[in-house]
Amino acid sequence: MDLTELYQDLILDHGKKPRNFGKCHEFNHDAEGHNPLCGDNIHVYLSLNNDKKVKDISFEGSGCAISVASSSIMTEIVKGKSEKQARELLSAFFKMIKEGQEIKKIGLSEDEHIKFSSLAGVGRFPMRVKCATLSWHTLRAALDDEKKPINSEVID
Amino acid sequence: MNLKDIKSQFPIFKSNKNLIYFDTANSAQKPKQVIDTLEDFYKNHYANIGRAVYGLAARATANYESTREVIKEFVNGTEGEIVFTKNSTESLNLVAHCFGKFLKEGDEIILTEAEHHSNYVPWHFLRKKKVNIKFIPINEDGEVEVNKLTSLITTKTKIISVIHISNVTGLTTDIKKIISIAKAKKIPICIDGTQAVAHTHVDLKDLDCDFYAFSSHKIYGPTGVGILYMKNKWIEQFEPFIGGGGMIQNVDTKNITYASGVSKFEAGSLASAEVVALKQAVKFVKDIKVKNIISHEQSLASYALDKISKFNDIEFVGSPSTKASVFSFNIKGVHAHDASTVFDEDDIAVRAGHHCCQILHKKMKIGSSLRMSFGVYNNKQDIDAICESIKKCKKIFKLK
Numbered sequence: 001m002d003l004t005e006l007y008q009d010l011i012l013d014h015g016k017k018p019r020n021f022g023k024c025h026e027f028n029h030d031a032e033g034h035n036p037l038c039g040d041n042i043h044v045y046l047s048l049n050n051d052k053k054v055k056d057i058s059f060e061g062s063g064c065a066i067s068v069a070s071s072s073i074m075t076e077i078v079k080g081k082s083e084k085q086a087r088e089l090l091s092a093f094f095k096m097i098k099e100g101q102e103i104k105k106i107g108l109s110e111d112e113h114i115k116f117s118s119l120a121g122v123g124r125f126p127m128r129v130k131c132a133t134l135s136w137h138t139l140r141a142a143l144d145d146e147k148k149p150i151n152s153e154v155i156d
Numbered sequence: 157m158n159l160k161d162i163k164s165q166f167p168i169f170k171s172n173k174n175l176i177y178f179d180t181a182n183s184a185q186k187p188k189q190v191i192d193t194l195e196d197f198y199k200n201h202y203a204n205i206g207r208a209v210y211g212l213a214a215r216a217t218a219n220y221e222s223t224r225e226v227i228k229e230f231v232n233g234t235e236g237e238i239v240f241t242k243n244s245t246e247s248l249n250l251v252a253h254c255f256g257k258f259l260k261e262g263d264e265i266i267l268t269e270a271e272h273h274s275n276y277v278p279w280h281f282l283r284k285k286k287v288n289i290k291f292i293p294i295n296e297d298g299e300v301e302v303n304k305l306t307s308l309i310t311t312k313t314k315i316i317s318v319i320h321i322s323n324v325t326g327l328t329t330d331i332k333k334i335i336s337i338a339k340a341k342k343i344p345i346c347i348d349g350t351q352a353v354a355h356t357h358v359d360l361k362d363l364d365c366d367f368y369a370f371s372s373h374k375i376y377g378p379t380g381v382g383i384l385y386m387k388n389k390w391i392e393q394f395e396p397f398i399g400g401g402g403m404i405q406n407v408d409t410k411n412i413t414y415a416s417g418v419s420k421f422e423a424g425s426l427a428s429a430e431v432v433a434l435k436q437a438v439k440f441v442k443d444i445k446v447k448n449i450i451s452h453e454q455s456l457a458s459y460a461l462d463k464i465s466k467f468n469d470i471e472f473v474g475s476p477s478t479k480a481s482v483f484s485f486n487i488k489g490v491h492a493h494d495a496s497t498v499f500d501e502d503d504i505a506v507r508a509g510h511h512c513c514q515i516l517h518k519k520m521k522i523g524s525s526l527r528m529s530f531g532v533y534n535n536k537q538d539i540d541a542i543c544e545s546i547k548k549c550k551k552i553f554k555l556k
Contacts, residue, residue: 003501038524
């Protein structure tokens with residue numbers, strides 16, 4: 001794969017202008033994630049309503065283009081989904097990045113599917129996998145109300 | 157020795173033909189004679205050292221011990237004051253741990269804001285004893301503000317431990333001045349020389365510090381060996397750091413007496429083959445001569461700084477003026493890890509991150525940076541190649 005495929009326009013755009021950046025109002029779940037060797041930090045905020053739907057989601061933090069784009073895309077895709085769907089997306093994301101599995105649409109719109117799949121190429125750069133997965137691990141921690149910050153060096 | 161042909165002495169560049177290695181500050185590549193000596197020792201001369209009386213073991217021990225002599229000459233140290241450890245980190249941990257036993261609540265330690273984590277974390281452990289740590293600040297150029305040291309010293313200052321050459325900015329601390337201030341106040345002084353040895357002249361008799369730490373793998377030797385120079389009075393006063401075989405004099409069920417001299421700090425089976433091969437690394441450096449290494453690395457650094465600073469959007473970490481074997485920078489708008497991935501596609505090895513110096517990066521308000529460091533095997537073509545990669549990086553990230 002060519003580098004321009006890794007750093008495609010969609011990823012560069014989300015990396016430069018992350019969506020859902022900042023602390024969202026009335027969040028009731030949150031978690032922190034760190035990537036100590038890289039120095040990446042992320043905080044994911046999540047508002048789950050009574051029907052267990054992701055009413056709102058946002059993130060704060062700093063990192064490389066891959067890590068910021070992955071966080072931004074994650075928040076766009078997960079917003080409005082049920083908690084169950086969000087967890088399905090999590091496991092699909094890890095399978096896509098780590099095992100190179102082709103991802104079925106799993107309830108995503110065409111646009112969401114394109115965004116989600118745009119990160120698939122990171123799997124070919126083993127040293128960068130943890131950049132892409134940090135926010136998704138942190139989302140899982142937020143859903144599980146895990147208090148201890150995630151360390152993606154240890155997980156991936 | 158002709159530095160032009162030196163690359164051919166490093167097998168790594170034969171098996172990785174396109175490799176351009178700018179990560180010597182992290183660990184240097186190994187010349188053939190070091191690798192051959194490791195193999196030869198294991199194949200033909202191996203026995204554990206310092207224990208058995210049979211000839212093979214006695215010869216291995218003599219071979220190991222003679223490295224101490226070679227190191228002593230190389231850095232102009234003193235007989236009986238060179239301790240082998242695992243790495244610089246262990247050397248500094250040994251000093252902090254053993255010296256820390258003398259400290260009590262309210263005592264003070266002075267470090268700098270430019271320290272590698274290996275010369276901060278071991279001292280941080282002493283905060284459990286309510287020991288305070290003070291830092292000599294760095295200015296915006298990244299220089300250690302040595303003139304601020306005197307005002308930090310109080311009657312409670314028990315030790316000063318400082319970096320010789322920064323592994324991020326490449327700036328050299330005025331350690332002679334720090335040592336003279338410390339000596340005037342009778343405060344022990346420890347120097348982290350990890351990035352200095354083999355990149356600048358180090359003369360321990362001239363420096364006359366209490367401790368000086370460096371490592372084998374950064375001076376073209378094997379991994380797993382650190383060198384700690386410590387003055388005899390500390391060898392005598394310190395309790396052992398690690399206990400086990402080889403560091404004892406007499407053991408019974410009630411009492412233990414420890415070995416005297418450096419053996420007290422070398423418990424257990426040691427990295428004997430690595431220590432033996434380290435001798436070849438020192439010989440390699442001495443054959444080239446440190447003064448030739450300095451001029452080679454300085455000419456590369458000035459060529460690199462000149463070429464890289466011609467790009468728009470380049471931000472150096474600290475002042476580039478006095479840099480030698482290492483400096484760090486960022487391409488504005490491209491995270492260091494992304495740039496490093498682009499470079500890697502061109503087989504260019506550059507370290508990206510905070511280089512185990514979070515205090516320095518925070519002070520300079522930088523999250524991470526790209527570090528270029530030079531060794532004897534680098535040349536101007538390597539620098540031309542990274543400049544092409546910077547161009548490519550800027551294109552991918554749509555920078556002008």
